[in-house]
Amino acid sequence: MTVSDTPTGRDALSSRQPDDVVAAVFHAAAAERETVLIVAELDEQGEPVIRWANPMASELVGLASSDLEGTRLRDHMTGLPGSRLSSMCRRERSTTTAVSLRTATGERLACRVRAVPAPDGRLWTLQVQRAQSDRELALRASADAHEQRFRVLAERSPVPTMMSEQGMRLGHVNDALCVLLGVPADRLTGTGWMSYAHPDDLALITDTAVAALSGQEREIHARFIDSHGLVRHTDMRCTPLHTPGVGDGFVATLEDITERLAFEAQLSYQATHDSLTGLPLRTRLWEHLKTALDDPDAPLACMFLDLDNFKIVNDSLGHTAGDKLLVEIARRLKAAVRPGDLVARFGGDEFVVACATASLDAALEVADRMLRVLADPVDLDGVEIHPRASVGVVLRGPDHATPDDLIRDCDIAMYQAKSRGKGRIMALDEGARTAVYDTLTLVSELRLALEERTITLCYQPIMRCEGADGELLSVEALARWDHPTRGPVPAEQFVRLAEEHGLVRELGQHVLDAACASLAEWQRQLGPLAPPRINVNLSALQMNDSRLVQAVKRTLRRHGLRPEQLCLEITESALVIDPAAASAILLQLRDHGVQVAIDDFGTGYSSLAYLRRLPVTYLKVDRSFVAELEDGHTMVTHAVVGLAHSLGIGVVAEGVETARQMEILEEMNCAVLQGFGISRPLDGPAFAAWCRAGYPRALASAS
Amino acid sequence: MTTVELDIDDLLESLDTMASQRPVAAQIVAMTNDDRAGAGELAAAVGADVALATKVMRLANSAYFGLSGRVPSLQFAVTVIGFNSVRSLATVALAGIDDAHALPEGFWHVSVHLAVASRTVAPQFQVNPTDAMCLGLLAELGAALLHQADTNGYAEIVAETDLGAERFLAESRRYGVCAPELTADALQQWSFPIGMVDALRAVPHGTEGAMLRTAYELTGRITRREHKPTPLDRLSERRVSETQTRARIAAIRADVTDLRSALGL
Numbered sequence: 001m002t003v004s005d006t007p008t009g010r011d012a013l014s015s016r017q018p019d020d021v022v023a024a025v026f027h028a029a030a031a032e033r034e035t036v037l038i039v040a041e042l043d044e045q046g047e048p049v050i051r052w053a054n055p056m057a058s059e060l061v062g063l064a065s066s067d068l069e070g071t072r073l074r075d076h077m078t079g080l081p082g083s084r085l086s087s088m089c090r091r092e093r094s095t096t097t098a099v100s101l102r103t104a105t106g107e108r109l110a111c112r113v114r115a116v117p118a119p120d121g122r123l124w125t126l127q128v129q130r131a132q133s134d135r136e137l138a139l140r141a142s143a144d145a146h147e148q149r150f151r152v153l154a155e156r157s158p159v160p161t162m163m164s165e166q167g168m169r170l171g172h173v174n175d176a177l178c179v180l181l182g183v184p185a186d187r188l189t190g191t192g193w194m195s196y197a198h199p200d201d202l203a204l205i206t207d208t209a210v211a212a213l214s215g216q217e218r219e220i221h222a223r224f225i226d227s228h229g230l231v232r233h234t235d236m237r238c239t240p241l242h243t244p245g246v247g248d249g250f251v252a253t254l255e256d257i258t259e260r261l262a263f264e265a266q267l268s269y270q271a272t273h274d275s276l277t278g279l280p281l282r283t284r285l286w287e288h289l290k291t292a293l294d295d296p297d298a299p300l301a302c303m304f305l306d307l308d309n310f311k312i313v314n315d316s317l318g319h320t321a322g323d324k325l326l327v328e329i330a331r332r333l334k335a336a337v338r339p340g341d342l343v344a345r346f347g348g349d350e351f352v353v354a355c356a357t358a359s360l361d362a363a364l365e366v367a368d369r370m371l372r373v374l375a376d377p378v379d380l381d382g383v384e385i386h387p388r389a390s391v392g393v394v395l396r397g398p399d400h401a402t403p404d405d406l407i408r409d410c411d412i413a414m415y416q417a418k419s420r421g422k423g424r425i426m427a428l429d430e431g432a433r434t435a436v437y438d439t440l441t442l443v444s445e446l447r448l449a450l451e452e453r454t455i456t457l458c459y460q461p462i463m464r465c466e467g468a469d470g471e472l473l474s475v476e477a478l479a480r481w482d483h484p485t486r487g488p489v490p491a492e493q494f495v496r497l498a499e500e501h502g503l504v505r506e507l508g509q510h511v512l513d514a515a516c517a518s519l520a521e522w523q524r525q526l527g528p529l530a531p532p533r534i535n536v537n538l539s540a541l542q543m544n545d546s547r548l549v550q551a552v553k554r555t556l557r558r559h560g561l562r563p564e565q566l567c568l569e570i571t572e573s574a575l576v577i578d579p580a581a582a583s584a585i586l587l588q589l590r591d592h593g594v595q596v597a598i599d600d601f602g603t604g605y606s607s608l609a610y611l612r613r614l615p616v617t618y619l620k621v622d623r624s625f626v627a628e629l630e631d632g633h634t635m636v637t638h639a640v641v642g643l644a645h646s647l648g649i650g651v652v653a654e655g656v657e658t659a660r661q662m663e664i665l666e667e668m669n670c671a672v673l674q675g676f677g678i679s680r681p682l683d684g685p686a687f688a689a690w691c692r693a694g695y696p697r698a699l700a701s702a703s
Numbered sequence: 704m705t706t707v708e709l710d711i712d713d714l715l716e717s718l719d720t721m722a723s724q725r726p727v728a729a730q731i732v733a734m735t736n737d738d739r740a741g742a743g744e745l746a747a748a749v750g751a752d753v754a755l756a757t758k759v760m761r762l763a764n765s766a767y768f769g770l771s772g773r774v775p776s777l778q779f780a781v782t783v784i785g786f787n788s789v790r791s792l793a794t795v796a797l798a799g800i801d802d803a804h805a806l807p808e809g810f811w812h813v814s815v816h817l818a819v820a821s822r823t824v825a826p827q828f829q830v831n832p833t834d835a836m837c838l839g840l841l842a843e844l845g846a847a848l849l850h851q852a853d854t855n856g857y858a859e860i861v862a863e864t865d866l867g868a869e870r871f872l873a874e875s876r877r878y879g880v881c882a883p884e885l886t887a888d889a890l891q892q893w894s895f896p897i898g899m900v901d902a903l904r905a906v907p908h909g910t911e912g913a914m915l916r917t918a919y920e921l922t923g924r925i926t927r928r929e930h931k932p933t934p935l936d937r938l939s940e941r942r943v944s945e946t947q948t949r950a951r952i953a954a955i956r957a958d959v960t961d962l963r964s965a966l967g968l
Contacts, residue, residue, distance in 0.1 A: 168769030
């Protein structure tokens, strides 16, 4: 019969091997020098009887094969107490049995017998192994040595290490882990260690262990709580560990990074907190505000607090006292706010408070409390100070997308408070905010106009008038800004903006340059009809600019003008700010040959003593005094004219508009006039035409 | 006490017969003896027996393994509880004692306590607690077999003897073998690790049986009011003292509920 002759041919082949194969296997078994093999069968009493034994079996027992064959198995081995040898011979499957084997010399050897039933169910092949053969002992010794090396390595390792036996259950922890958590090993093995995981991190730790049990390596930042209740931060690295025949576990090392994190936190704290007051700085404030703004439902009010007159404390009592005051203010502010509110030092004497409230009333209440606690006296080196502050308050609104938006608005509110008399609290006023936005826009446009040189000049002549005769002494350059959408912007407005936003030098240089260029051009065009001089106004702030003198000299040189062809007009207020600096600059200008006029004289508070020492060429009587001449109020103008004459300097009457005014001024011996009565301010070409026309006065001479 | 001629071979034979009725469990027991078997293959085999798979999942998600509710797959469950636990659960199914009605009085009550008591004292014997739990859980398998073979006689023994040495002696006198020894024969037949077999066989006498002897004593103290305590120091060969007994018993009581629930008992 061939295999293909029957549907079960394959099974039949496996159970009935060819004789040559069986012979080959038998030969190998008979010659086997490593394995003890015995073939047994059951006798009538069900006792295993030896039918055949290989040479190794003969050698182990110490009897010849022929002496073994036919003997009962129990003659050579016994089962352990309670077990019977016959139970090892099972027809259904193989068995393994521990036995005590007795050799011919009476020696007893612990062995294991594996009994494999033959297909016919009559015979069993018994494979006998020493329970602890030399090879096993060697392997065991080697394994023990490996385990010992590993144990020493793990236990002596300074890195806290845990090893799970199954799942989350630890079978082993090293000394370093016990030291880290301050508990003995027996409280960490099993699932005991999990009770030392920080409750907030337990889920993450478990997820990580689960990933490791699934064969993935993971690394996390995990917190544990030691036996003293202190939080230990660790870098936990989990590695899968597979044990054949047992299952999967993991090994985890926990690098203690508590000190490192504390150091980093300290550095971060120092970077984000003010070393003087301990308050958070802008970075931290920004983070706090951003977190709140990112949550559309988070209530938030922001307050900007600026100490009033702090500069006086610093200047009069010194910076140490100023610092002491700031520390005390910070302490009081922290005490005045509510839990969860943030007090930050914004800079200098400015503080910002972020309140978690959606109620303006509640925010104002906090602000009021802050001002009250601030007002308590502070003793600074024996001097009692009553600190005051101005506070701007704003509630978050739809326009506040970023911390910048919020800070900007409460800054606006604070300036409102300050401008209304200091020591006040102001909530943001929409009108004020709109005005500020408008101002900022205008400043931006002014900067553009300066870059594009669209600030233009017009010119108003200054003449000596004696009867019908008139002599053109100079011309005053007046800056004009014709805004593309707003129309003409008053000079007072854009000059103030330039002064407030750091554009005054650019504006002043632009006007000086354009004026000098015009004068040079007129001289070329008009010859003797051209004005001999041009007056240019200086801002008060320019009087503190040490580079002014050089700028003036360069400009004159560039346009080929002589210094005496330029007269710089300054206001009285410019002299008041820093008289010494102003005097020094004016002296340099006069030494160079430039003339100087005091503009709007009589409206400020200039010191007559200074006036005497200043190198002034002209005083210009303010137009308001000229305007009241016709009403009989001549005393001030008279006094100014008299003062100028007494000091030996020239005098110019501004704002002369009527013939009567001219008459009165003539009577006062003030012949140099400027105003609509002479000519309105004219643009460049119109002024040139006016010169060519012989300086026609708008009004006829009084005489 | 009357001696009963007990044919151990017949008893073991009956186990084989029962095993043929639970082929999946038999396959799992065979697989877990093979070091080459992986968790994936084992999980696939367990998955074929819904009742067994449920027990494995419940046990893996029990508080004992620290992963309550976090073990979603059978393969992961197998790795969590370990192959030995899977083999033990399969053996319970294989022996037909998971749903048998003809069991000795309080069989599972005692077995679950033995399992928890074993794993509680395992560290004192340098034994893997999970392996100890498996050992305790299966220790009374022999009692189930004796009860099947001699229902009335064995019921009498259970009723009249205290759990532990007194009962082992009574069983040996009546059947020539005590329950843990019979369990050892059965586990040996299924090729369980020789260490487990030896530990069971040495329960009446021998160092390797000290842990289970201790577990029997603790179980007796918990489950039987009339239990006559034997000093733990002697039973455990000085591994376990009496000083911590109250705390241990409290811990065992608490864990028993968890394990009972995990096993669906």
